Every structure is written in C-alpha cells, then in structure tokens.
Amino acid sequence: MIQKIFIVMCCLLLVQISFGQIKINTNIGTTTMNTNSAFLDASSSPSWNNITNTNLAKGLVFPRVDLTTMANMAQAGTTGPTNNPNRFDGMLVYNTATGTSGIGLVAVKPGFYYYSNKSVTLNGGTWLAVVSKDAVVATSVVTKTASYVIVDSDSTVLCNATGGGFTVSLPDAAINSGKTFIISKTDTSDNALTFSPSLKFAEGVLVSVLNYTKTLKVQSDGTSWVVVN
Template identity: 40%
Template structure:
C-alpha cells in the first residue's frame, strides 16, 4: 500500500512537471508526438483519433468517457455555494451523462423539477449573471418540441423581464364553456402565476368550425378572481355558446 501511494505520488509529480515544462503546447494530441509542431495550430484541445504515423493504425483511436451523474440529485454548487468567479458562464454548456430516471431537485438545479431519463444532457443557462435559477437541463439531440398538457409544462421560452433578470415561461392546457352572451370567460390562474405571457383559445370538439378564435386577452385577474376578459374596450369578443380549449402561457 505504501509503495502504491508513493508510486502514484511520483506519477502525479511527473505529470505536473511535464505540464509546466510543456506550457507552450496549447493542445494535446494523443495521436502525435509531443514535439509535433502542428499541435499549437490545432483548433481541437484534445485529439485522440488514430494516426498511422504515430500508432501505426487508423483504427485505434480512443473515446472520451463523459462524467456520469444522477441529475435527480445533482446540485450546481461549489463548496456549498455558487461562486460566480469560478463559474463565469453559470455552468452554461456543461455536459454530463445522466444515469437515473426521475426529476431534478427543486432548487440548485436551474428551474428544477424537470423530468430526466438516462442519457446525455447539457445545462442551458444563457444570460443570467451569477445565477443558475433559470437554467435547465436539456437532453442532447432531443426534439425542441414541448407537449403541453393539463399539468404545468416548462416551455423552451425564457424572457428577459428586466436588466439581468430572466424568467421561465410555463404553459398549461385547459377548457372553458362560453354562454354565448358574455365577453368574459372563466380561466383559472395556475399556482404561482404572476403574469400572463400569452394565450391561445381554440376548439377541437363540439359544434361549428374548429378554428382559432383568439390569441389575446384584454385583462386577466390572478388569484381567487379568475375571470379573463377577451377582446378590447371597443371590440369585445363574444364566443358562441360551446366548449373551448385554451393554452395559457405564464410567468411565475
């Protein structure tokens, strides 16, 4: 055990000394000699592809093993807290291989409570200084489409609400019944909603044509009084008596 420890220590010291002595090499090329002059001019910081001139084969290239992690437990911190100086990019672009099916933590992992499955993920967090709160884990190669259902859905939209402050846009699907005589429709405000971002009112069943009726509201009350008034003061919209669908987009 002692010899093993010192052999590891010696190897570490050797690598450290080599790194100091080779600081003119901006990249590493595992398929070239360290003296190869093309290394400094390479765009890639690491090239592990096979080389017929170095290892006498074109099929012995090496693969990179990405960090494996459990995104249902991972919290993006350093030494117990977020250090802006150590993470000027707010972890934007970090790539991991997730090993577990579940949801991300509610805090410390971007917007949190995201569904994840085993596979590669990257953390998308552009534009918010010194914060990971609005970032989100996105599956590498995943479809940008978002399926909006009757439960709160995280969209692909983040809006800048003030300098340095970004907000995630959520969406939810629902239905309402119009009386045919009033410009007011009853649409409940989702839990935590602070502002309306957008709405689409349409119809997929019932009588009449299946068309989009409106993409706007004149006013909206958040809280116990959930009535939404459609149209404008001078051009009110009265929906024919029927059942309608809507997709409400909002900010919390």
C-alpha cells in the first residue's frame, strides 16, 4: 500500500514539474527556462515568425486599466490579504483615465503606473507613475506680455504687464500634483495680472489678481495651486 502511494505521489510530482516549466520562443529548440535567470523571455522568434513585413513586428501589450474606478484589489479567499497584504507590490498597468485614483487617491493621467504598498492592508498602497528618463523637465524661463497658458516645460514665467493687464492660466492641478512653477510680475505698473484658476494663499484665501511687482512660487496639492513662498 505504501509503495502504491509513493508511486502515485511521484507521478503527481512529475506532472507538476512538467507543467511548472515555462516555454520561451527565442528559437524552435528551446523548451524550458529552469536554468535561466529570467522567469520569462517573450522575445519574438525570427525562425517562427519569418518577419518580412516590419509592420508585423511583435510587441507586448500591457493590461489597460481605469485607475480612477479601480477601488479595490481583487483577492480570492479571506486569508490572503491578512497573510500577505503586500502581494501586489510592483504590479504594472497602463492607466487610461485622467483624475484621482480609486486606491491611494493620487492624481493620475494616461501612462504606465506600478503599485507600491507599504501598509498592512491590501488596499493601503498607492499608484506611482513610471517616468521616462526622457520625460519633459521644466527648465525653461519664458517672458510674456499677453495672456498665456503655462505648459509642462515651463519653469519660470516672467510677466511684464506694462502694456496692459493679462491672464496667466495654469494647468489642471488635479493631474499635476506636486508640480511647481515660479510666476513673477516683473513690471512696476499697477496693471493687473490675473490667475486662472485663483491661487491659494492660505486655507479659505484665494487670490486671482496681482497688481504689483512680486514673485510667487506655486505648487499643486492635487486640488489647487498653492503659493508656497
């Protein structure tokens, strides 16, 4: 009886091992990855695909998710989240929406995000953007004498209203959380520089007009543009 049980267990183990290996397609002869450092190599195989049309080159499409409506991490069973609340750390998705994430309540816009959870609950983490090294860096200093809409690449906006007042429009604070700009009224006239939306100077204090020489550093808190200097 014991011998029969041993044989059955060996057979089950062999089946598990055979299904536990992951095949790759770098060449026709490759079978398993048990001796490789990579868990999975999804490289396109020229010998299989015989690509003559460059439009048929293979790419990897990541899961597309609306992070503004995803409010919970799905987890089957009841013990998983308790035993390992950080099991989704590093999960990578492509977000399709603009707004506030359902988990973590952070400002998101279309692009790649990964989940980072340092809490003791499954949904206590946050989504962090995957930023390219080639992403736009705000370094430019621009001088404006007429109404202007600030763009991502702007760092400092010098406003000369000698010829008449005008409006400086800031981007949506909700999708630019943490972003900073320096706005300076450089002329000495009392011509009004108008801000759209209004700037938050303190709790309950919003200012939309500046009519004297002053430099302001503003930062988005995810809801408003706050004066931080």
